[in-house]
Amino acid sequence: MSTGERVSWFLFLLGAGLVAAPFVSEDWRHSLGNGAFALMFVGGILGLTAFIVVFLFRSRNRHRRNLVAGRELLARWTYTAEEWHAFAPGETRRLAGEKGMMLTIMAGLILAAIVATALINRRAAVFAGCTLGGTWLLCWAIVRARVRRQSRLAQAPPPEIRINAHALLIGDQLHVWSGFGNRLETCVLDGNAPPKIAITYSTPGRNSRPTETVCVPIPNGHDAEAAALVQRLSAQI
Numbered sequence: 001m002s003t004g005e006r007v008s009w010f011l012f013l014l015g016a017g018l019v020a021a022p023f024v025s026e027d028w029r030h031s032l033g034n035g036a037f038a039l040m041f042v043g044g045i046l047g048l049t050a051f052i053v054v055f056l057f058r059s060r061n062r063h064r065r066n067l068v069a070g071r072e073l074l075a076r077w078t079y080t081a082e083e084w085h086a087f088a089p090g091e092t093r094r095l096a097g098e099k100g101m102m103l104t105i106m107a108g109l110i111l112a113a114i115v116a117t118a119l120i121n122r123r124a125a126v127f128a129g130c131t132l133g134g135t136w137l138l139c140w141a142i143v144r145a146r147v148r149r150q151s152r153l154a155q156a157p158p159p160e161i162r163i164n165a166h167a168l169l170i171g172d173q174l175h176v177w178s179g180f181g182n183r184l185e186t187c188v189l190d191g192n193a194p195p196k197i198a199i200t201y202s203t204p205g206r207n208s209r210p211t212e213t214v215c216v217p218i219p220n221g222h223d224a225e226a227a228a229l230v231q232r233l234s235a236q237i
Contacts (some may be wrong), residue, residue, distance in 0.1 A: 002145070005054055005057045005058065007122065007138070008038065008048075008050045008051075008053040008054040009050070009054060009058060011046060011047070011048075011049075011050035011053075011135070011138075012046075012047050012050035012051050012054070014046060014047070014050075014131070015043045015044065015045070015046035015047025015049075015050060016042075016043065016047050017041075017128050018039055018040065018042060018043025018047075018127070018131060019039075019040045019043040019044055020043075020162060021043070021101055021127075022039060022040060030169050037062070039124050039127050039128065041126075042117075042128050042131055042132070042133075046131065046135070052111060055180075058182050059176070059179050059180055060174060063166055063167040063174065063176050063178075063179075064167075064169065065173050066164065066166075066167070067162045067164060067167060067168075067169040067174075067195050068098030068162075068169070070162070072164050072165065073162055073163065074162050074165060074229050074233075075161070075162070075163045075222075075225060075226075075229050076160065076161070076162050076163075076231070077160070077161045077216075077218075077219050077221055077222060078158060078160050078161075079158035079159075079217065080158065080219075080220075081157065081158060083155075083158065083194065083220065084158035084217070085154070086157075086193075086194045086217075087136050087194045087196065087215075087217040088150075088153065088154030088155075089154050091150065091154065091215055092147070092150045092154045093152050094213075094215075095147055095150050096147045097141040097148070098213075099146070099147060099148075100143075102143070102210075103136070103139065103140055103143060106136060107136060110132045110133065110135075113128065113132060114128055114129045114132065117129075121142065124184040126150055128210065134217065137180060139158050149172075149173070150173070152169050153170070153173070156171075161216055163216070163229065165178070165232070165233070165236065166178035166179070168199065168214060168216065170214070170216070175187055175199070175212065175214045176201075177199070177200070177201035180203075180204070181203065181204035182201060182202070182203050182204075183201060183202050183209070184199070184200075184201050184233060184236050184237055185200045185201055185211060185237065186198070186199070186200045186234075186237070187199050187200075187230050187237070188230065189218075189227065189230055190215070191228075194218075195217070195218045195223070195226075196215045196216055196217045196218055197215065197216045197226055197229065197230060198213060198214075198215050199213070199214050199215075199216065199217060199233070200212070200213045
């Protein structure tokens with residue numbers, strides 16, 4: 001079981017605990033008042049979402065195994081140290097800025113949810129605040145770990161990159177644009193130095209489709225292969 005699956009099961013159990021909390025005792029339920037429904041609602045959403053995400057992580061692990069096994073690869077590239085270190089630091093800065101903006105937006109939405117809950121019941125708002133605040137901290141920790149992993153990747157020896165029609169593996173970093181409502185949005189050649197392929201894919205969201213962009217440097221002498229790869233992936237859009 002992957003780390004993502006373990007975290008998702010933990011969040012599922014946390015959500016189930018919030019749903020069950022008002023039923024611990026009659027006095028406890030009466031003390032929460034109208035806030036019992038708000039608490040159960042937050043717990044239900046958290047638990048259901050986490051349960052679905054468990055299977056998302058299982059699907060991702062299947063794609064990882066296929067790439068590692070070399071099944072139906074469209075490209076398998078390695079780099080010189082000079083090629084990799086000319087590309088990787090800029091990718092780290094791009095990722096940090098993109099994820100920092102996402103956390104800022106998420107914090108604003110959580111604050112709005114806590115304020116709305118407080119208008120119904122202040123005690124319930126405390127529980128909702130602790131739960132949603134804890135979720136934000138967990139997301140912050142995940143983002144921080146990913147940026148640090150990207151930073152270490154930028155300073156490490158050049159990784160191997162494997163790409164098939166459904167996913168991309170850069171070292172140990174996996175990007176998947178197939179299954180669970182994921183969709184490939186664009187795949188273009190970026191001729192700016194260093195030359196690279198920019199792949200943008202989206203994932204299902206409640207009111208929109210969040211996008212993720214990953215850039216892959218093109219090794220020297222692989223321009224024709226890169227053009228064919230872009231054409232192959234673009235045909236899926």
